[in-house]
Amino acid sequence: xxxxxxxxxxxxxxxxxxxxxxxxxxxxxxxxxxxxxxxxxxxxxxxxxxxxxxxxxxxxxxxxxxxxxxxxxx
Numbered sequence: 661x662x663x664x665x666x667x668x669x670x671x672x673x674x675x676x677x678x679x680x681x682x683x684x685x686x687x688x689x690x691x692x693x694x695x696x697x698x699x700x701x702x703x704x705x706x707x708x709x710x711x712x713x714x715x716x717x718x719x720x721x722x723x724x725x726x727x728x729x730x731x732x733x734x
Contacts, residue, residue: 671696676690701719705724
């Protein structure tokens with residue numbers, strides 16, 4: 661049976677990437693994963709909010725725009 665301590669750190673040693681993790685529900689998810697022991701990387705379009713979240717939490721923040729990807733040709 662898991663203890664309260666082991667439950668709180670169920671993502672220890674894991675790495676999580678949250679797309680859109682610089683605001684809204686993505687930011688909440690990133691914080692929750694970090695609180696449970698995960699190493700977290702976030703992506704987002706807004707450089708200012710990415711920098712703010714990275715400075716506050718120590719997460720890796722990468723600027724990206726999923727809507728601006730070029731089409732893949734086969």
